[in-house]
Amino acid sequence: MEIKLEEIFQDKIDQEIKIEPRDWMPEKYRKTLLRQISQHAHSEIVGMLPEGNWITRAPNLRRKVALLAKVQDEAGHGLYLYSAAETLGMSRDEMLEELHSGKAKYSSIFNYPTLTWADMGAIGWLVDGAAIMNQVPLCRTSYGPYARAMVRVCKEESFHQRQGYEIMLTLTKGSEAQKAMAQDALNRWWWPSISMFGPNDDNSPNSAQSMKWKIKRFSNDELRQKFVDVTVAQAELLGLTIPDKDLKWNEERGHYDFGAINWDEFFQVVAGNGPCNKQRLKARVDAWENGAWVREAATAYAEKREAKANNQIEAA
Amino acid sequence: MSTKEWPLWEVFIRAKQGLNHKHVGSLHAADLQMAIENARDVYTRRMEGVSIWVVESKHIHASEPSEQEALFEPANDKIYRHPTFYNLPVELNHM
Ligand SMILES: [Fe+2]
Numbered sequence: 291m292e293i294k295l296e297e298i299f300q301d302k303i304d305q306e307i308k309i310e311p312r313d314w315m316p317e318k319y320r321k322t323l324l325r326q327i328s329q330h331a332h333s334e335i336v337g338m339l340p341e342g343n344w345i346t347r348a349p350n351l352r353r354k355v356a357l358l359a360k361v362q363d364e365a366g367h368g369l370y371l372y373s374a375a376e377t378l379g380m381s382r383d384e385m386l387e388e389l390h391s392g393k394a395k396y397s398s399i400f401n402y403p404t405l406t407w408a409d410m411g412a413i414g415w416l417v418d419g420a421a422i423m424n425q426v427p428l429c430r431t432s433y434g435p436y437a438r439a440m441v442r443v444c445k446e447e448s449f450h451q452r453q454g455y456e457i458m459l460t461l462t463k464g465s466e467a468q469k470a471m472a473q474d475a476l477n478r479w480w481w482p483s484i485s486m487f488g489p490n491d492d493n494s495p496n497s498a499q500s501m502k503w504k505i506k507r508f509s510n511d512e513l514r515q516k517f518v519d520v521t522v523a524q525a526e527l528l529g530l531t532i533p534d535k536d537l538k539w540n541e542e543r544g545h546y547d548f549g550a551i552n553w554d555e556f557f558q559v560v561a562g563n564g565p566c567n568k569q570r571l572k573a574r575v576d577a578w579e580n581g582a583w584v585r586e587a588a589t590a591y592a593e594k595r596e597a598k599a600n601n602q603i604e605a606a
Numbered sequence: 607m608s609t610k611e612w613p614l615w616e617v618f619i620r621a622k623q624g625l626n627h628k629h630v631g632s633l634h635a636a637d638l639q640m641a642i643e644n645a646r647d648v649y650t651r652r653m654e655g656v657s658i659w660v661v662e663s664k665h666i667h668a669s670e671p672s673e674q675e676a677l678f679e680p681a682n683d684k685i686y687r688h689p690t691f692y693n694l695p696v697e698l699n700h701m
Pocket residue numbers: 334363364367443447
């Protein structure tokens with residue numbers, strides 16, 4: 291019976307028929323999705339912290355409203371994704387519990403500090419840029435609620451990248467000190483950004499199954515290559531240098547070659563030993579704990595109002 | 607210290623006057639007023655709507671995926687419900 295169901299399931303996937311929450315699905319498909327979507331949601335939420343750091347110090351009102359709107363969008367992305375994950379049978383509180391206990395992961399790039407205003411430019415340009423590369427194919431992922439959430443997310447992301455690039459552009463047209471600040475931000479964010487696509491394909495054990503189930507459409511290395519290929523020209527336009535001496539056009543491949551990623555560092559950060567892991571997690575846990583009284587009060591108020599309404603019905 | 611999770615609500619948005627409300631997603635809120643306020647912040651940051659409906663998710667009743675064939679397949683062979691089923695002369699206009 292199970293075999294038969296699994297065949298029907300794979301057949302639907304092959305025919306590009308979306309899987310919806312109440313449809314039969316292999317347990318491993320459900321678990322893989324749940325892990326991926328909840329991690330994705332956590333990344334959106336934790337991702338607000340490095341940029342939130344600069345909202346009060348934005349150089350002018352135009353930059354401030356843009357950054358505020360971007361950070362608010364990221365909160366929205368987290369909420370769309372948590373809802374999508376909940377349709378797979380895990381409660382919101384359980385997901386948050388996994389984040390707060392350190393059991394669940396989020397994108398390791400958010401464990402790096404935002405030292406200067408130029409980091410707001412580099413993050414929008416590179417981090418959101420890499421996220422877009424990852425997310426556009428996810429709009430066609432096989433699980434309906436995830437695909438629909440990603441369509442909303444992708445619509446909103448393009449402004450994020452453009453506002454970041456505009457910050458970089460303004461800095462590179464400014465004083466020597468501003469130019470240097472932009473270059474320094476690129477130097478610090480480049481390698482973490484191209485690491486965002488995850489381990490190399492031969493070191494990414496679950497990839498093949500995810501591709502077969504059409505959760506993923508492209509491999510980590512394919513997406514990383516695409517990102518490098520489009521970003522080089524963008525850096526040139528800014529007059530900035532990508533910090534990779536091995537970066538050069540390969541005529542034969544029709545792609546840029548680039549240097550080896552320091553995977554040691556990547557796995558160290560994933561394991562919790564990045565520069566800001568503790569700080570990020572603490573900020574989330576504090577927000578959750580300090581907000582407890584608000585959640586309790588709102589529940590108490592809602593219960594009181596409902597009881598009152600019920601009494602009135604009985605009295606009538 | 608763990609408190610009860612706020613209930614889940616389904617959100618429906620009318621994109622503009624003249625269109626149906628369409629399901630856009632869900633969210634948690636303590637009561638219906640908060641559900642509408644949160645829906646506004648989460649789902650209409652870019653003028654996506656002019657009206658919001660929220661329904662507590664537990665009140666949605668859905669057909670069973672396993673009944674899909676029984677429910678919807680009978681319509682398949684009733685092609686006489688479509689205008690193209692009827693053979694009429696080409697000279698006939700506006701029908
Ligand atoms: Fe996002």
